[in-house]
Amino acid sequence: MLNYRHLHYFWVVVKEGGFARAAERLDMAVQTISAQVRELEKALGHQLLKPVGRGVALTEAGQAAFARAEEIFQLGQVIPDEVREAASGQVARLVVGLSDGLSKLAAHALLAPVLGTPSLRLVCHEGEFEQLLSELALHHLDLVLAGQAAPRNPNLRLSSERLVASPVEWYGPNKLVGKAERERFPQCLGDLPLLLPTGHSALRPMLDQWFESLGVRPRIVGEFEDSALLAVFAARGLGVFPVSRLGADDVRLLRGVRFLGCSDGVKEEIHAIRSRRGQHHPLVQRVMTAALARPLG
DSSP: OOOHHHHHHHHHHHHHTSHHHHHHHHTSOHHHHHHHHHHHHHHHTSOOEEEETTEEEEOHHHHHHHHHHHHHHHHHHHHHHHHHHHHHTOOEEEEEEEETTOOHHHHHHHHGGGTTOTTEEEEEEEEOHHHHHHHHHTTSOSEEEESSOOOOOTTTOEEEEEEEEEEEEEEEETTTOOHHHHHTTTGGGGTSEEEEEOTTSTHHHHHHHHHHHHTOOOEEEEEESOHHHHHHHHHTTSOBEEEEGGGHHHHTTSTTEEEEEEEEEEEEEEEEEEETTGGGOHHHHHHHHHHHTSOOO
16 A cells, blocks of 8 residues: 555655755654655655755656645545535535636536536636646546647546537627628628637637638627627627627627627537546536537537
């Protein structure tokens, strides 16, 4: 059996950047911690740390050990809260990462099947794709929704599935969208003020290619990372905007917004990325089941 106390001392040494700081944090003698780390190295059969200046650095074997230690002890930090919540039977917790540029309206539609869960505590984090994958691998997140699949990386042990390939529709305020504009769609997009997602979104380059194929030079008056914010500005009359059909139901809740047309051949993809732990989360399973029951188009 691996001695997890020794592993914990090693983890703290790396986190603190040296034995002296680790000793101060753990309120122990430097010699004691050093001896425990040497016992870990002896048990594993490899040197984990090497001296660098006044501190220490990880060997290649140490990097592998630290990656697992980080996962183990980060997970351990959330166990008390999860045990308390499970014992009380009062909280159903779901922590979701939303990648930059992902349509938040579409994300809301995908999460809708669990929003009625009694005592639900839904936590949503928005961030860069790579950072969210790291958080997922450390079990800080239960699920990541992103516009792309997870790269193949055996060290992360993540799986991804495409949930949605939703057609992209265009909407705009009543004052800009009338019968004449709908009849001239999509050529009218060269004349109307447009609100578009920023380059963070996987949808943006597809729209740019679509405009180019049509010979349309878009008149862009605004760019937004958040699709919900984009829709609000559009409803206030700033311009017309694209949204995946999956998120269109939320758009229709906005007053004064009217359907303009559909971008043929342009679809927004959303992928669900999970760790092994997330595959067994009941709320994640419910989201996945409902999403996969939808037609991809």
